Amino acid sequence: xxxxxxxxxxxxxxxxxxxxxxxxxxxxxxxxxxxxxxxxxxxxxxxxxxxxxxxxxxxxxxxxxxxxxxxxxxxxxxxxxxxxxxxxxxxxxxxxxxxxxxxxxxxxxxxxxxxxxxxxxxxxxxxxxxxxxxxxxxxxxxxxxxxxxxxxxxxxxxxxxxxxxxxxxxxxxxxxxxxxxxxxxxxxxxxxxxxxxxxxxxxxxxxxxxxxxxxxxxxxxxxxxxxxxxxxxxxxxxxxxxxxxxxxxxxxxxxxxxxxxxxxxxxxxxxxxxxxxxxxxxxxxxxxxxxxxxxxxxxxxxxxxxxxxxxxxxxxxxxxxxxxxxxxxxxxxxxxxxxxxxxxxxxxxxxxxxxxxxxxxxxxxxxxxxxxxxxxxxxxxxxxxxxxxxxxxxxxxxxxxxxxxxxxxxxxxxxxxxxxxxxxxxxxxxxxxxxxxxxxxxxxxxxxxxxxxxxxxxxxxxxxxxxx
Numbered sequence: 001x002x003x004x005x006x007x008x009x010x011x012x013x014x015x016x017x018x019x020x021x022x023x024x025x026x027x028x029x030x031x032x033x034x035x036x037x038x039x040x041x042x043x044x045x046x047x048x049x050x051x052x053x054x055x056x057x058x059x060x061x062x063x064x065x066x067x068x069x070x071x072x073x074x075x076x077x078x079x080x081x082x083x084x085x086x087x088x089x090x091x092x093x094x095x096x097x098x099x100x101x102x103x104x105x106x107x108x109x110x111x112x113x114x115x116x117x118x119x120x121x122x123x124x125x126x127x128x129x130x131x132x133x134x135x136x137x138x139x140x141x142x143x144x145x146x147x148x149x150x151x152x153x154x155x156x157x158x159x160x161x162x163x164x165x166x167x168x169x170x171x172x173x174x175x176x177x178x179x180x181x182x183x184x185x186x187x188x189x190x191x192x193x194x195x196x197x198x199x200x201x202x203x204x205x206x207x208x209x210x211x212x213x214x215x216x217x218x219x220x221x222x223x224x225x226x227x228x229x230x231x232x233x234x235x236x237x238x239x240x241x242x243x244x245x246x247x248x249x250x251x252x253x254x255x256x257x258x259x260x261x262x263x264x265x266x267x268x269x270x271x272x273x274x275x276x277x278x279x280x281x282x283x284x285x286x287x288x289x290x291x292x293x294x295x296x297x298x299x300x301x302x303x304x305x306x307x308x309x310x311x312x313x314x315x316x317x318x319x320x321x322x323x324x325x326x327x328x329x330x331x332x333x334x335x336x337x338x339x340x341x342x343x344x345x346x347x348x349x350x351x352x353x354x355x356x357x358x359x360x361x362x363x364x365x366x367x368x369x370x371x372x373x374x375x376x377x378x379x380x381x382x383x384x385x386x387x388x389x390x391x392x393x394x395x396x397x398x399x400x401x402x403x404x405x406x407x408x409x410x411x412x413x414x415x416x417x418x419x420x421x422x423x424x425x426x427x428x429x430x431x432x433x434x435x436x437x438x439x440x441x442x443x444x445x446x447x448x449x450x451x452x453x454x455x456x457x458x459x460x461x462x463x464x465x466x467x468x
Contacts, residue, residue: 002060003093005029006076007067008049012090012159012171014038015134015146016065019098021045022148030057030076041145055079062086065093072165089164091174094134099154099176102132105291106175108158108206109183109219110199111337112284115276116181117157118142118312119288124153126305127297131155137312137331153295160202162192170202177209180216180234181291183284185224188334191363191396200228207232217291219283220245237294239286241279247290249282254347257307258282262289262299270299276311278344280337316344320458320465324438327463329454333362333447335373341443342380349441356381357428357453359446360403361390368403375411381443384412384419385428390448425451433460 003020005013008029018041020027029042029049042049050057053075058064064080064087071077080087088096107117114137121133122141132149136157139145158172158180185203187196210216212233218225221240229236239247247269252260258274260282274285285306292302311317314331321327328345332338338358345354356378360366365374366389378384386405405421412419422428432442444454458465 001062002026002028003063003065004058004061004076005065005067006053006074007031007069008042008047009034009038010067010069010090011038011136011145012134013065013067014041015136016090016094017042017047018045018144018146019094019134019148021047023097028057028061030054058083058085063088063093065090066164066166068162068164068171070165077165087166089167089171089174091163091171092167094156095174095176098132098134098148099156102154103152103178104176105153105155105179105181105295106158106172106177106206107155107181107183108160108172108203109181110160110186110188111334111340112183112219112280112287113157113159114331115281115312115315116183116284116288117155119284119306119309120181120291121147121155122309123288123292123297123302123305124151124155124295125149126308127301129153129295129297135312137314139312140310141308158206160199161189168192170206172206173202173209177206178211178214179291179294180207180210181287182207182216182218182225182229183287184219184222184336185228186222186334186336187369188364190367190369196224200224203228204231207234210234215291215294217287217294219287221283237290239283239290241283247286249279249286252279252282252347254278256348258347262286270303272303273307275307275309277316277348278340279347280340280344281316316341319454320461320463322463323461325436325440325461325463326442327454327458327461328441328443330443330445331447332358332445333360333365335370335377338374338445339377339380341445342377345441345443346380352439352441353383353437354381355383355385355432355440355442357385357387357432357442357444359387359390359448359450360405361446361448361450363397365447366390366397366403367401371403371407372411374403375408375415378408378419379412379415379417381417384409384417385431386419386421387425387428387446387450388421388423425453425456429453429456429460432457436461
């Protein structure tokens with residue numbers, strides 16, 4: 001079959017392209033801008049991706065897959081409809097072509113789903129289960145964001161964002177879940193969800209698809225999770241850091257590895273050591289170990305696998321380290337994730353100057369919805385450099401609804417935190433480099449490319465690249 005992908009350079013779409021190629025299909029693609037890392041990954045697979053959109057590329061195509069960035073007026077989408085070609089969304093194609101006949105394990109939640117899905121895929125791979133998987137990031141140990149696998153399990157990162165211009169339901173509703181790992185539920189994606197109740201409605205629909213009695217491993221640290229799982233027919237297993245969870249993270253400490261004990265009530269189940277930092281990753285690991293136990297992986301075997309898990313690109317990723325300075329690239333863009341990342345780095349690098357650099361870029365973080373929450377989260381740093389919020393040519397956010405970065409800086413300074421607002425990547429890079437001193441931990445956070453700032457800072461400081 002010949003498959004053409006419109007907007008092929010998205011994380012999910014490039015992973016789908018890899019699965020299609022591995023399954024023997026002929027794959028082509030197009031995107032408005034052909035950019036790495038997706039373009040490099042696709043080129044290595046021998047998949048041609050052309051810049052711009054041209055209906056002539058649909059000649060001889062059997063199936064067209066649209067990424068959710070594609071608009072109805074896209075020239076290739078319009079041509080596909082006019083020609084009567086079969087058109088699918090990314091999640092629909094994944095489900096119909098790769099999940100039939102498998103046992104899907106859907107990893108969902110506002111935070112932690114990429115890391116948790118990568119952890120689970122790694123654990124099942126390392127313990128010989130050879131799962132299929134698709135993760136919305138690049139797991140450092142697996143070397144690819146997707147694989148077919150030969151075992152019965154298929155691990156899918158379940159995104160609550162909508163599927164396509166012709167399918168406004170959440171992606172994860174396509175994935176036929178037989179097991180679910182559910183992390184945080186909080187308000188996000190303000191461009192498509194009205195409020196947190198609207199978000200919770202999507203997760204309730206997901207759990208309604210789970211067979212009666214099948215396990216839903218749910219993080220009990222978030223109140224909205226309790227609301228969502230209350231009426232499910234599934235068997236709910238609660239985990240987290242909080243004392244009320246049946247399975248919890250206990251005795252957390254860091255000596256260069258994140259170490260903790262899993263407890264069921266007062267019973268010590270297993271000791272865990274993780275290369276990745278912080279309570280956020282300890283909690284992710286606990287959820288993964290608990291779900292893995294439901295598919296037959298002994299706790300000790302799972303913990304041994306996670307001791308070799310080195311994370312996902314752009315999740316607390318060390319991009320350079322030398323001369324007592326560390327530069328970290330992180331995808332955090334929600335205040336809860338920002339707070340979690342900074343807490344993790346405090347635990348990993350105690351007594352060092354923690355410098356937080358944050359770009360409000362997502363459709364939610366650019367709104368004033370979380371104005372105060374961002375201030376509280378960033379106040380955990382010793383210094384904050386706030387980038388001007390990312391702007392779009394025709395910005396859908398009215399001026400009165402936009403985040404006020406000047407007010408965040410003023411509020412941080414009132415709290416005694418050094419803070420500044422800086423326009424442009426070059427100015428931020430120059431400031432960070434000129435003011436760097438031994439002991440600095442520079443955490444650069446954005447859900448976009450941020451102009452390549454982490455690599456630019458590391459290079460200018462002469463830092464050694466982190467080992468891959």
